[in-house]
Amino acid sequence: MNLTFIKFRHGVGEPKRHVTKPMPESHFPEVRGLHLFSQMADEHFLSLMRGTYVQTFPPQIELIQEGDPSDFLHVVLSGSIELFSSWNGRETTMAIVRPVSTFILAATIKDAPYLMSARTLEKSRIALIPSQDVRAVFDEDAGFARAIVTELAQCYRSVIKSTKDLKLRSSLEQLANYLLRQQARFGGEATFILPIEKRRLASQLGMTPENLSRAFKGLIPYGVEVNGNSITITDQSELARFAKPNVLIDDFHS
Amino acid sequence: MNLTFIKFRHGVGEPKRHVTKPMPESHFPEVRGLHLFSQMADEHFLSLMRGTYVQTFPPQIELIQEGDPSDFLHVVLSGSIELFSSWNGRETTMAIVRPVSTFILAATIKDAPYLMSARTLEKSRIALIPSQDVRAVFDEDAGFARAIVTELAQCYRSVIKSTKDLKLRSSLEQLANYLLRQQARFGGEATFILPIEKRRLASQLGMTPENLSRAFKGLIPYGVEVNGNSITITDQSELARFAKPNVLIDDFHS
DNA sequence: ATTCAGACTTGATCTAGATCAGGAAAATCA
DNA sequence: TGATTTTCCTGATCTAGATCAAGTCTGAAT
Numbered sequence: 001m002n003l004t005f006i007k008f009r010h011g012v013g014e015p016k017r018h019v020t021k022p023m024p025e026s027h028f029p030e031v032r033g034l035h036l037f038s039q040m041a042d043e044h045f046l047s048l049m050r051g052t053y054v055q056t057f058p059p060q061i062e063l064i065q066e067g068d069p070s071d072f073l074h075v076v077l078s079g080s081i082e083l084f085s086s087w088n089g090r091e092t093t094m095a096i097v098r099p100v101s102t103f104i105l106a107a108t109i110k111d112a113p114y115l116m117s118a119r120t121l122e123k124s125r126i127a128l129i130p131s132q133d134v135r136a137v138f139d140e141d142a143g144f145a146r147a148i149v150t151e152l153a154q155c156y157r158s159v160i161k162s163t164k165d166l167k168l169r170s171s172l173e174q175l176a177n178y179l180l181r182q183q184a185r186f187g188g189e190a191t192f193i194l195p196i197e198k199r200r201l202a203s204q205l206g207m208t209p210e211n212l213s214r215a216f217k218g219l220i221p222y223g224v225e226v227n228g229n230s231i232t233i234t235d236q237s238e239l240a241r242f243a244k245p246n247v248l249i250d251d252f253h254s
Numbered sequence: 255m256n257l258t259f260i261k262f263r264h265g266v267g268e269p270k271r272h273v274t275k276p277m278p279e280s281h282f283p284e285v286r287g288l289h290l291f292s293q294m295a296d297e298h299f300l301s302l303m304r305g306t307y308v309q310t311f312p313p314q315i316e317l318i319q320e321g322d323p324s325d326f327l328h329v330v331l332s333g334s335i336e337l338f339s340s341w342n343g344r345e346t347t348m349a350i351v352r353p354v355s356t357f358i359l360a361a362t363i364k365d366a367p368y369l370m371s372a373r374t375l376e377k378s379r380i381a382l383i384p385s386q387d388v389r390a391v392f393d394e395d396a397g398f399a400r401a402i403v404t405e406l407a408q409c410y411r412s413v414i415k416s417t418k419d420l421k422l423r424s425s426l427e428q429l430a431n432y433l434l435r436q437q438a439r440f441g442g443e444a445t446f447i448l449p450i451e452k453r454r455l456a457s458q459l460g461m462t463p464e465n466l467s468r469a470f471k472g473l474i475p476y477g478v479e480v481n482g483n484s485i486t487i488t489d490q491s492e493l494a495r496f497a498k499p500n501v502l503i504d505d506f507h508s
Numbered sequence: 509a510t511t512c513a514g515a516c517t518t519g520a521t522c523t524a525g526a527t528c529a530g531g532a533a534a535a536t537c538a
Numbered sequence: 539t540g541a542t543t544t545t546c547c548t549g550a551t552c553t554a555g556a557t558c559a560a561g562t563c564t565g566a567a568t
Contacts, residue, residue, distance in 0.1 A: 066502055085422065107407075115411055152360075152403060153360040153406060162417070163413060163417055166417070169341065209517090210518085210557080228516090248369050463545080468548085482533095
């Protein structure tokens with residue numbers, strides 16, 4: 001496993017809270033459309049939104065530090081967020097969160113400290129819903145409760161899948177499957193753009209940037225062409241034959 | 255990562271279902287005492303129990319195969335269960351489940367296929383609650399809903415912790431922390447018994463049995479004595495100084 | 509444009525941990 | 539009780555991937 005030492009930290013120094021603005025009604029439909037909020041009663045939704053704030057953050061801002069109390073449920077409205085963890089001077093990327101979805105739901109539910117830190121990767125708009133409101137409405141609204149539990153089960157299954165990926169596959173196999181997943185996500189076109197920097201992808205796959213670079217070269221025989229952050233898969237079936245994708249690991253929707 | 259090929263399989267061949275017996279009322283208090291069932295209305299509990307079966311299984315029986323539809327929520331009443339996953343001829347231990355707790359809750363909730371297989375490690379008594387009953391009662395009983403979501407959040411956080419363990423620590427560090435956790439679990443005595451076979455521990459920690467053996471030797475300088483499955487920690491503080499245990503990884507209760 | 513910092517690559521090494529090959533000890537079974 | 543199986547240990551290799559040390563390239567700032 002890659003035990004990279006942290007060589008630099010981004011956007012740190014000032015843990016000063018950005019001034020947040022109450023959520024404007026214009027954003028309501030966007031949040032309401034989230035699976036998590038679509039099945040609840042209007043009055044409960046509005047009561048949740050009353051306490052909710054929305055803020056746009058610049059890139060590389062640390063929104064959450066692991067160990068902090070979980071005061072807010074976060075919803076990514078735009079941009080992208082990296083969840084990461086540190087121990088003993090090492091750091092690893094745990095996941096990348098994209099719109100529109102929540103993060104650190106489990107900590108909110110349990111009223112327990114965050115297990116992961118979060119930073120913006122790009123300019124991102126985040127809705128912050130007070131955790132205690134979430135817990136209160138959970139007890140009142142069965143539709144919301146159902147949605148929460150489904151979302152949480154989904155999150156759980158995603159982590160299990162990535163653990164399987166990590167423990168059962170070599171880094172070359174992990175990368176191959178990652179590329180197939182991304183390709184599917186972008187409509188199955190032969191060419192697509194990597195949605196994150198390679199060094200973060202490396203951390204996510206549990207390897208060093210150097211080795212990711214070599215892994216890309218290792219996939220050339222299977223029809224993978226790399227040009228900066230543009231990937232072309234010239235021989236889908238050949239790559240799939242090598243990668244052996246599996247619904248119980250790679251299907252991130254069930 | 256350890257990509258062990260499966261050399262043999264236990265208790266397989268016959269996927270014949272063991273005949274299950276309806277749950278006797280004498281077991282009700284035991285299940286009722288579970289955090290998951292303690293807060294629900296009596297009538298809902300009884301209605302759940304009506305459809306519940308209890309069965310004692312011999313060791314090395316495969317209860318669940320990954321990919322199967324999730325028909326039952328399982329509760330371990332006694333014994334112990336190994337959750338494991340396979341891909342491309344490799345196998346890895348994902349977790350060990352001990353009484354009294356549930357497993358594959360997420361699959362039950364989502365009505366999705368199991369992501370992990372399960373086998374008994376020893377003679378084990380299991381309660382099987384029909385998944386659709388669980389989902390039905392969830393919608394009726396707020397106390398049960400609350401308990402489910404808490405349990406699920408707990409499971410999620412446990413997997414996150416073990417992922418951090420896996421990605422951020424060397425195998426020696428993982429083993430050291432594992433030993434400290436076990437010691438705490440058994441009341442903090444200097445000497446305790448490993449609750450599972452070493453080869454399974456190896457798989458859980460993502461390494462080969464050979465390397466686990468060497469890892470134990472590597473911990474001798476930090477005051478770890480091994481005698482079969484009996485472990486003695488002669489210098490707790492020295493071991494802890496090396497292991498650097500962390501509440502955000504090693505505290506399995508929050 | 510020029511400079512500069514950070515991202516990425518490439519090659520040369522190093523190392524943690526896997527694999528292979530025995531053998532000892534323990535558990536299971538006849 | 540001895541025979542057989544399985545776990546566990548130990549040493550000798552091997553290898554995937556980390557680390558180290560230059561590079562090049564890119565994109566933003568002056």
